[in-house]
Amino acid sequence: MRIEFLGTAGGVPSLYKSVSQHLDTIQRTGPAIYINDLQLLIDTSEDIFYQLRRSQIDDIKYGVYSHWHPDHTVGLRIWETLNYDFINKIPQSKKSKIYITEQQVAYFKKYFGHWDHLNYLSELGVIEKEIVENNSRININNASIEWIQLAEGFAFGFYITFNAERILIIPDEIKNYIPIAKIKEVDVAILPFGSNEVNPVTHERIHEAGMLEELGEVRFDESVELAYEINAKHTYFTHIEATESLNEIQVMKLEQQLKQSGLNATIAYDGLIIQT
Numbered sequence: 001m002r003i004e005f006l007g008t009a010g011g012v013p014s015l016y017k018s019v020s021q022h023l024d025t026i027q028r029t030g031p032a033i034y035i036n037d038l039q040l041l042i043d044t045s046e047d048i049f050y051q052l053r054r055s056q057i058d059d060i061k062y063g064v065y066s067h068w069h070p071d072h073t074v075g076l077r078i079w080e081t082l083n084y085d086f087i088n089k090i091p092q093s094k095k096s097k098i099y100i101t102e103q104q105v106a107y108f109k110k111y112f113g114h115w116d117h118l119n120y121l122s123e124l125g126v127i128e129k130e131i132v133e134n135n136s137r138i139n140i141n142n143a144s145i146e147w148i149q150l151a152e153g154f155a156f157g158f159y160i161t162f163n164a165e166r167i168l169i170i171p172d173e174i175k176n177y178i179p180i181a182k183i184k185e186v187d188v189a190i191l192p193f194g195s196n197e198v199n200p201v202t203h204e205r206i207h208e209a210g211m212l213e214e215l216g217e218v219r220f221d222e223s224v225e226l227a228y229e230i231n232a233k234h235t236y237f238t239h240i241e242a243t244e245s246l247n248e249i250q251v252m253k254l255e256q257q258l259k260q261s262g263l264n265a266t267i268a269y270d271g272l273i274i275q276t
């Protein structure tokens with residue numbers, strides 16, 4: 001399966017400090033993941049237009065959302081940009097199927113007019129909505145995709161099985177999550193990096209002490225602890241919050257530190273493609 005990290009920043013990428021360790025994609029942009037084999041897009045941040053341009057993706061059949069937070073959703077107009085036919089008198093637009101859980105519907109109705117916007121896109125003929133139960137399971141081609149509701153009940157991860165492969169994708173909001181048996185020992189786990197109050201390599205302070213606890217934000221060491229519990233063959237960390245200023249050498253050191261402690265892990269960067 002070909003999985004592409006379209007954007008690897010967290011919720012608040014800083015305009016000028018956000019960097020990535022990869023020379024071709026020097027910035028981190030809003031969170032999004034694309035699975036080529038399924039033509040499935042997970043999340044649409046405000047950066048999605050340029051991410052799709054960069055990766056030359058123009059035909060997306062399916063879309064899902066991890067949760068309603070703006071860093072994952074405010075680019076949802078992309079479905080119009082992507083699919084609307086602006087050539088013919090009677091538009092022959094493409095249509096993407098958007099799956100959305102019952103829990104998410106409630107939040108999309110509450111925040112930012114997202115539900116109204118999705119209805120508008122439906123009427124325009126560029127998407128088709130399908131509401132699914134929380135913890136639902138669907139099939140796309142030969143893959144099974146299951147929603148995993150997190151401890152932060154408004155948010156979801158995705159458990160994907162394809163042939164003999166097992167892949168777990170949790171874009172964000174992993175705080176206090178206790179991994180269920182099914183998602184352990186997967187081939188690939190994609191997990192949120194979380195935040196660091198102190199740079200884990202240079203030990204330079206980034207945030208005021210106690211700030212993450214106050215906000216209830218997951219810390220990087222908690223994410224690492226969860227990664228151990230899940231025990232994937234390979235873990236990729238994304239949604240790199242606050243420590244987005246880690247440079248190439250620091251990322252390398254961090255990956256080495258994780259390896260020495262027994263975790264086979266990669267810090268993702270925009271444009272990173274995994275071929276499982």
Ligand SMILES: [Zn+2]
Binds near residue numbers: 011031069071072172
């Ligand atoms: Zn987020």
